[in-house]
Amino acid sequence: MNLRIAILPLLLTAALFPMGDDKPFTPPKATHAKTYPAVEVHDDEKVSVAIDPFDMPDKAAVFKANYKEHNILPVRIIISNDSDRTLMLTDLKVEYITVGRDKLEPATNDDLYRRLARAVRRPDKPGVQLPIPLPKKNKPAVATDVMREIDDAMFTPVPVTAHSTYSGFLFFDISGIEVPEAGAHVFLSGMKIDGKELFYFDIPLEKYLNYQPGKQ
Secondary structure: OOHHHHHHHHHHHHHHOOOOOOOOOOOOOOOOHHHOOOEEEEOOOOEEEEEEEOOOHHHHOOOOOOOHHHOEEEEEEEEEEOOOOOEEOOOOEEEEEOOOOOEEOOOOHHHHHHHOOOOOOOOOOOOOOOOOOOOOOOOOOOOHHHHHHHHHHEOOOOOEOOOEEEEEEEEEEOOOOOOOOOOOEEEEEOOEEOOEEOOOEEEEOHHHHOOOOOOO
16 A cells, blocks of 8 residues: 555644644642732631742643743732622732832733744744645634633632632733742732722732741
């Protein structure tokens, strides 16, 4: 059998129907906010908020995209509501304040799509040469599975029911900052219970940098 003829249908199928990774985004399960180093607890309001940067390779491995390569820092926000009322996040505002006092707003989905547009382009990797040219079709600038992952990971301001914990990711542009956590803090405001706004949360990320397991 002519090997070229035998392999042609497989090449055509692979080109027309490229295999993608359809696995859903599954980060480690979030625990109570009090279990994280960078946490602020409001005992009177019975709400705790923790910040968990995904800056190390082992943690960042949960993502398909290499955010560090694109100067993006994924930050997990963990909110635990120990009260008997629902915590509303509709008016929540989050700012990442650097050591230089710059106030960074979270990146939107579209911001991330634009930043990662080059991540799926591999000019150093030649494509498969087919004996028969195939019709070309436009491809999205960012792989579909990466876009889906961003959508799944993104923190959304949903209500946090009584005695529950909610978490999600926000992404910050840290271009030009060598150690983004050093001297930085995350400021959160606008959370409400029964229409009354809670006191703001101001969480230093030095707590995260200086944390040593087993030591108080």
